[in-house]
Amino acid sequence: MLGLLSFGAIARLVAERARAFGVEVWAHDPFVDESEIRAARVRPVSFDDLVEGADHLVVQAPLTPQTHHTFDRATLRRMKPTAVLVNTARGPIVEDAALYEALTGGWIAGAALDDIEEEPAKQRDWRPNNPLFELPNVVVTPHAAYYSEEAIGTVRTIAAEEAVRVLTGEPARYPVNEPAAGSHRAEGA
Known part of the structure; x- marks a missing residue:
C-alpha cells in the first residue's frame, strides 16, 4: 500500500x-x-x-x-x-x-x-x-528532482501569471501566506 x-x-x-x-x-x-x-x-x-x-x-x-x-x-x-x-x-x-x-x-x-x-x-x-x-x-537526491527544461518553463510561466493576477486585483491561485490570502488554499508542498 x-x-x-x-x-x-x-x-x-x-x-x-x-x-x-x-x-x-x-x-x-x-x-x-x-x-x-x-x-x-x-x-x-x-x-x-x-x-x-x-x-x-x-x-x-x-x-x-x-x-x-x-x-x-x-x-x-x-x-x-x-x-x-x-x-x-x-x-x-x-x-x-x-x-x-x-x-x-x-x-x-x-x-x-x-x-x-x-x-x-x-x-x-x-x-x-x-x-x-x-x-x-x-x-x-540533491533536492533538484523537479528540474527539467519543461519544469523551469512552467515555473516561470506560473510565477508571471500569478503576478499579473495579483496586480490586477484577482486572488492568487497559489498563495504562500494562506491566512492573509483568504480561503484559497495552496496545493502541494
Whole structure:
C-alpha cells in the first residue's frame, strides 16, 4: 500500500500514477475533505493509520512549525519494519538522527530523500558528513528532482501569471501566506 502524507497537486499525480499499476493508495491531509480524496479513488485515513499501514509512505507536506520533525523516533518506531519512507517535500519534516536510528536499528527498511534535514543549499561551507549518506538502504537526491527544461518553463510561466493576477486585483491561485490570502488554499508542498 502506498501512503501519501498530504493530498495536494503533486500527491494527486503520484496517486494517479500508482493506481495505474494497481497499487492501493491511502492519503492523509487534514486540509482536504475526505470526499475529495475518495473522488480521486484514494482511501482517506488518519495519520496514525497512514504511518502504521503504509508499505511506502510518501511525504509531500509543506514544512511548517507543525510538520517540523513529524517523522521523529516515536513516529518512525510505529512504521512497519518493511516500510520505505520517501520524503519529496522538505528535509526538516524528517529528523535525520531519528531516521538514521530507524534504518540502522531495523525499524524501517529504507528511505528515499529528495532533501535532508540540514538542507545543504542553505548552508555556507556545508560538508557532506551526514551519516545517512553511508547507509546502503538510503537514496538521497540533491533536492533538484523537479528540474527539467519543461519544469523551469512552467515555473516561470506560473510565477508571471500569478503576478499579473495579483496586480490586477484577482486572488492568487497559489498563495504562500494562506491566512492573509483568504480561503484559497495552496496545493502541494
